[in-house]
Amino acid sequence: MLLNRAYAKINLTLDVLHRRDDGYHEVDMVMQSIDLSDLVWLDKRPSGEITLDSSSPGIPTDDRNLAVQAAKRFFEHTRTDAGVHIQLEKHIPVAAGLAGGSSDAAAVLRGLNELYETGLTLDELAHIGAQIGSDVPFCVYGGTAVARGRGERLTRIVHGCNLxxxxxxxxxxxxxxxxxxxxxxxxxxxxxxxxxxxxxxxxxxxxxxxxxxxxxxxxxxxxxxxxxxxxxxxxxxxxxxxxxxxxxxxxxxxxxxxxxxxxxxxxxxxxxxxxxxxxxxxxxxxxxxxxxxxxx
The missing domain is CATH 3.30.70.890 (GHMP kinase, C-terminal domain)
Structure with a gap:
């Protein structure tokens, strides 16, 4: 069994530039990971079996959950003949503007890459994550980044502030x-x-x-x-x-x-x-x- 932490984020800036032709909004923002985190346990299961349990009774455990979507996308992308059971211990408040669901999805992507030794880079995992949600690529990397587009175009930032x-x-x-x-x-x-x-x-x-x-x-x-x-x-x-x-x-x-x-x-x-x-x-x-x- 593998444990991964899923870190919340805050927005240090969030500017909306305009409404796009595809219905989304063009944004420009600085996102920052913080050490409030969910715990995501992953356990191998037979091929095609993807299940999820959560300590929070208010969240879905089926395909509506981004963590389940992440597992499906990962197995499709890597063509890995496998499954997984996901256990979420929720500490990030739900629907709070802290990217808890996106961070759980990112932790599943990183964890499955480790659990099944598929050798994908963070860039490749972020590419999979962009198909799940706009915040998932940032959560794959963590840290600090300027996010543009729908939030999926990232410029990672290194700094020494530990606020x-x-x-x-x-x-x-x-x-x-x-x-x-x-x-x-x-x-x-x-x-x-x-x-x-x-x-x-x-x-x-x-x-x-x-x-x-x-x-x-x-x-x-x-x-x-x-x-x-x-x-x-x-x-x-x-x-x-x-x-x-x-x-x-x-x-x-x-x-x-x-x-x-x-x-x-x-x-x-x-x-x-x-x-x-x-x-x-x-x-x-x-x-x-x-x-x-x-x-x-």
């Missing part, structure tokens, strides 16, 4: 499709901020990074869900730090330069809300090597 991230996950469902449909012409931009963010990261300008974080979708989501705007205002009042949103939401986050600063924010927030996490940036190359595990 802490305080996540706040409200009990609120946000429809990503509805948020994108809610974009109006004034929300689009032809001046994305990814270049500014990359410059600050690589120059280790830690004090300037929080003010450089931006997300086009944040104002759209706040327009559609005013209760989320109210929560963000409350978080800002409690932490005295800028509050940002990841993806289409609803997860909010604050950046902290030190563990002590993150702990102070966490303790203050835990007094007024339940789902708060302390995480930190993690680097790339899948962010961790698979681990061989005994049967569980």
């Amino acid at each position: 802490h991230v305080v996540l706040i996950h409200p009990r609120l469902f946000v429809s990503t499709a509805d948020v994108y449909q809610g974009l109006v012409p004034s929300d689009f931009t032809d001046n994305p901020r990814s270049g500014d963010m990359v410059e600050k990261l690589q120059a280790l300008q830690i004090d300037d990074i929080p003010s450089t974080v931006s997300n086009t979708l944040q104002r759209v989501t706040f327009r559609m869900y005013p209760e989320l705007q109210a929560l963000a205002d409350k978080v800002a009042a409690v932490t005295h730090h800028p509050v940002h949103m990841s993806g289409s939401g609803p997860t909010l986050f604050c950046l902290a330069a030190t563990a002590g600063q993150a702990n102070r924010m966490y303790n203050a927030l835990r007094g007024v809300m339940k789902d708060v996490y302390i995480t930190r940036f993690v680097s790339g190359e899948g962010t961790s090597e698979p681990e061989e595990m005994k049967s569980v």
Whole structure:
């Protein structure tokens, strides 16, 4: 049995440039892996058998799950006469703007490549992942990247910033499709901020990074869900730090330069809300090597 970690992501920038002819939106964003992770166990099964169990009762265990789709795509691409049982231990909140499902799919691709010794490169795994979802290629690599197109065209970024991230996950469902449909012409931009963010990261300008974080979708989501705007205002009042949103939401986050600063924010927030996490940036190359595990 093989264990792989599936790391969540946040958006440090997310600019929507325009609506494409294919119905998708052209985006330009900086994505960053954080150390909040699901655990993905993979166990060999006979040919054609792909099954999934999850610790989270609210997610599908059939073809609707991106992890199952990833396994099918992997076996088709490699023409591997095999199967797999996938066991997900969920720690990343579901439908939170943190790419939990995409990260699970990426962990399955990396893990199957190791389990069946197929020798695919990360680039090849990312190519398979692009057929599953726009965030999957980034999750295959992990770390930091500028993502363009639908999010699948990646430029990987190396930097030395090891910021802490305080996540706040409200009990609120946000429809990503509805948020994108809610974009109006004034929300689009032809001046994305990814270049500014990359410059600050690589120059280790830690004090300037929080003010450089931006997300086009944040104002759209706040327009559609005013209760989320109210929560963000409350978080800002409690932490005295800028509050940002990841993806289409609803997860909010604050950046902290030190563990002590993150702990102070966490303790203050835990007094007024339940789902708060302390995480930190993690680097790339899948962010961790698979681990061989005994049967569980």
